[in-house]
Amino acid sequence: xxxxxxxxxxxxxxxxxxxxxxxxxxxxxxxxxxxxxxxxxxxxxxxxxxxxxxxxxxxxxxxxxxxxxxxxxxxxxxxxxxxxxxxxxxxxxxxxxxxxxxxxxxxxxxxxxxxxxxxxxxxxxxxxxxxxxxxxxxxxxxxxxxxxxxxxxxxxxxxxxxxxxxxxxxxxxxxxxxxxxxxxxxxxxxxxxxxxxxxxxxxxxxxxxxxxxxxxxxxxxxxxxxxxxxxxxxxxxxxxxxxxxxxxxxxxxxxxxxxxxxxxxxxxxxxxxxxxxxxx
Amino acid sequence: xxxxxxxxxxxxxxxxxxxxxxxxxxxxxxxxxxxxxxxxxxxxxxxxxxxxxxxxxxxxxxxxxxxxxxxxxxxxxxxxxxxxxxxxxxxxxxxxxxxxxxxxxxxxxxxxxxxxxxxxxxxxxxxxxxxxxxxxxxxxxxxxxxxxxxxxxxxxxxxxxxxxxxxxxxxxxxxxxxxxxxxxxxxxxxxxxxxxxxxxxxxxxxxxxxxxxxxxxxxxxxxxxxxxxxxxxxxxxxxxxxxxxxxxxxxxxxxxxxxxxxxxxxxxxxxxxxxxxxxx
Numbered sequence: 001x002x003x004x005x006x007x008x009x010x011x012x013x014x015x016x017x018x019x020x021x022x023x024x025x026x027x028x029x030x031x032x033x034x035x036x037x038x039x040x041x042x043x044x045x046x047x048x049x050x051x052x053x054x055x056x057x058x059x060x061x062x063x064x065x066x067x068x069x070x071x072x073x074x075x076x077x078x079x080x081x082x083x084x085x086x087x088x089x090x091x092x093x094x095x096x097x098x099x100x101x102x103x104x105x106x107x108x109x110x111x112x113x114x115x116x117x118x119x120x121x122x123x124x125x126x127x128x129x130x131x132x133x134x135x136x137x138x139x140x141x142x143x144x145x146x147x148x149x150x151x152x153x154x155x156x157x158x159x160x161x162x163x164x165x166x167x168x169x170x171x172x173x174x175x176x177x178x179x180x181x182x183x184x185x186x187x188x189x190x191x192x193x194x195x196x197x198x199x200x201x202x203x204x205x206x207x208x209x210x211x212x213x214x215x216x217x218x219x220x221x222x223x224x225x226x227x228x229x230x231x232x233x234x235x236x237x238x239x240x241x242x243x244x245x246x247x248x249x250x251x252x253x254x255x256x257x258x259x260x261x262x263x264x265x266x267x268x269x270x271x272x273x274x275x276x277x278x279x280x
Numbered sequence: 281x282x283x284x285x286x287x288x289x290x291x292x293x294x295x296x297x298x299x300x301x302x303x304x305x306x307x308x309x310x311x312x313x314x315x316x317x318x319x320x321x322x323x324x325x326x327x328x329x330x331x332x333x334x335x336x337x338x339x340x341x342x343x344x345x346x347x348x349x350x351x352x353x354x355x356x357x358x359x360x361x362x363x364x365x366x367x368x369x370x371x372x373x374x375x376x377x378x379x380x381x382x383x384x385x386x387x388x389x390x391x392x393x394x395x396x397x398x399x400x401x402x403x404x405x406x407x408x409x410x411x412x413x414x415x416x417x418x419x420x421x422x423x424x425x426x427x428x429x430x431x432x433x434x435x436x437x438x439x440x441x442x443x444x445x446x447x448x449x450x451x452x453x454x455x456x457x458x459x460x461x462x463x464x465x466x467x468x469x470x471x472x473x474x475x476x477x478x479x480x481x482x483x484x485x486x487x488x489x490x491x492x493x494x495x496x497x498x499x500x501x502x503x504x505x506x507x508x509x510x511x512x513x514x515x516x517x518x519x520x521x522x523x524x525x526x527x528x529x530x531x532x533x534x535x536x537x538x539x540x541x542x543x544x545x546x547x548x549x550x551x552x553x554x555x556x557x558x559x560x
Contacts (some may be wrong), residue, residue, distance in 0.1 A: 024534055024535065024538070026530060026531050026534050026543075030334075030335040030336070031333035031334065031335060031336060031337035032335060032337075032524060033524070033527050036524060036527050036528050036531060037527070037531045039528075040528065040531035040532050040535055041535055042531070042535070048554065050550065050554075053557075054310070054311065054553055054557060055310040055311060055312060056310070056311060056355060057311035057312075057355045057356075057358065057359045057557060058557060059553075059554040059558050060550070060553070060554055061554075075336060075337045076337075078337065079337045080469065098519070108442070153361060155532050186533070204420050215540055215543065215544075217544050221538065221540075222534065222538035222539075222540075223538055226447070234535075235543065237373045237408040237550060237553070238543055238544070238547060239527060239530050239543060241547040241548045241549070241550065241553060242526055242527075242530055242542065242543050242545070242546070243523040243524070243526050243530075243545045244312060244313070244316060244523070244547070244553065245526075245528050245545075245547045245548050246522055246525075246526045246546070247313050247315050247317070247519060247522075247523050247547040248319075248320065248548060250306060250393050250519050250522055251306050251316060251317045251320035251322070251525075254304055254306050254502070254515075255304065255320055255321055255322070258501065258502035258503055259502075260303070260495055260501075260502075261503070262522065263306075263495065263515065263519060263522050264495075264497050264518070264522070265516055265522070265525075266522070266523040266525040266526070266529065267518060267522045267524070267525045267534070268521045268523040268525050268528055269521070270330065270517060270521065271342070273330065273334055273339075273340075273517070273521060273524065274330075274339040274340055274341075274547035277333075277334060277338060277339045278339050279335060
């Protein structure tokens with residue numbers, strides 16, 4: 001993939017945020033999951049940082065190194081044809097200069113989009129000061145544009161997810177943060193932890209910009225989110241955790257009552273795994 | 281883990297082949313799957329080469345490099361406490377000297393057991409000449425013993441799996457090969473592709489040594505295999521392929537009818553994923 005092809009993929013991913021259809025992203029965590037999601041007909045692949053970390057043996061929250069995260073992103077981007085957007089946690093650094101480095105490395109890895117959180121990896125309850133987070137977003141925008149692939153930035157605030165600050169001001173603080181991120185150049189705004197339909201509708205109106213909602217138990221259906229004007233809905237680590245739920249069930253069944261029933265119920269065949277991973 | 285601890289793990293894995301209980305191994309392909317299988321109570325973790333390859337973007341059959349395979353094995357061996365045995369395909373090399381290198385590197389990676397096929401990665405229907413395969417097994421035995429961790433060798437013949445040679449001589453050729461592998465120092469003998477109970481019973485008797493059977497649709501139950509005297513039963517890539525079956529189902533459902541039902545049905549929680557990967 002040359003830089004023009006990659007820029008075209010960034011453009012395509014950006015366009016997928018302007019409706020009328022909601023962009024649905026069941027996040028991938030390794031190459032074969034990314035290929036199966038692509039084969040199911042999705043127009044883009046988003047990664048889950050928690051998922052990639054778990055594959056490589058780390059808990060979530062920037063325990064994994066930037067280079068390990070980028071290596072998996074690069075493996076995925078080499079193999080799938082659709083645009084790839086990467087969950088890069090808090091950007092693996094603190095300063096705008098470090099964000100510029102991360103953005104450059106992410107473009108080198110073949111990705112065209114990036115999630116950026118506003119809490120710190122090691123402490124999910126401590127938020128980055130708003131002016132610094134704005135600078136970080138600007139640095140990513142500027143650097144990636146300079147190298148020819150303006151990354152599609154999905155700027156996230158964890159106020160709801162990590163229950164930061166007094167509950168009665170959560171909505172206003174979320175709006176304040178996300179508006180500032182939008183002005184700094186974010187293409188999409190991400191507010192994980194909100195699952196209440198009314199709040200989601202209010203947020204869509206207050207932002208007037210593409211909004212990403214995280215799927216979680218009790219949140220509105222994809223059709224309802226689309227109707228509310230949500231631009232993007234993603235699964236975070238949920239697809240991986242669903243798959244791991246089956247791994248646990250299979251492992252338990254094989255131990256007691258020592259049966260293969262879930263193991264053999266609905267597999268992808270060996271030939272199919274090899275097919276989706278073969279160069280064509 | 282120092283070399284004495286690792287040698288003790290090799291000893292424990294070897295002992296697990298001498299009954300009376302059959303050793304059941306639902307193979308792992310990344311760190312989190314290995315940890316979930318360990319948590320389900322298994323006394324050892326076996327890897328699947330097809331699974332590790334798929335995570336990293338390769339079809340099965342030594343498309344992946346030895347170092348990439350070993351890196352994942354090392355990540356798993358660093359995190360789980362039970363013995364780890366690695367599927368190393370045809371050993372990532374051709375000569376006995378290359379097998380010695382692979383054995384050394386595998387011990388360095390923290391593994392204590394190794395699967396070795398007798399076909400060549402690039403052509404699963406071409407078998408390695410018997411005398412050369414015997415030399416390869418001897419080289420692994422000798423080198424790993426010299427470095428202090430005599431690897432538990434699971435020597436595999438693909439005569440049934442790859443349908444090599446005339447059908448009427450398959451059983452005799454399998455016995456000839458596996459007996460020779462045993463004499464060369466293999467601890468367990470692996471004949472994937474056999475699923476017929478009568479043939480399995482006959483093979484157990486003909487070998488008089490630990491036998492590994494691969495789970496596949498239509499093969500006897502774990503309880504039946506144990507009764508027949510089979511020492512070890514493994515799943516190959518089947519656990520991963522079962523998990524991928526759920527990934528495919530989730531991805532399809534989220535696309536049409538755009539539902540979360542399989543996604544949210546039976547996940548491992550986010551907290552649980554982090555727990556099994558946290559140092560304790």
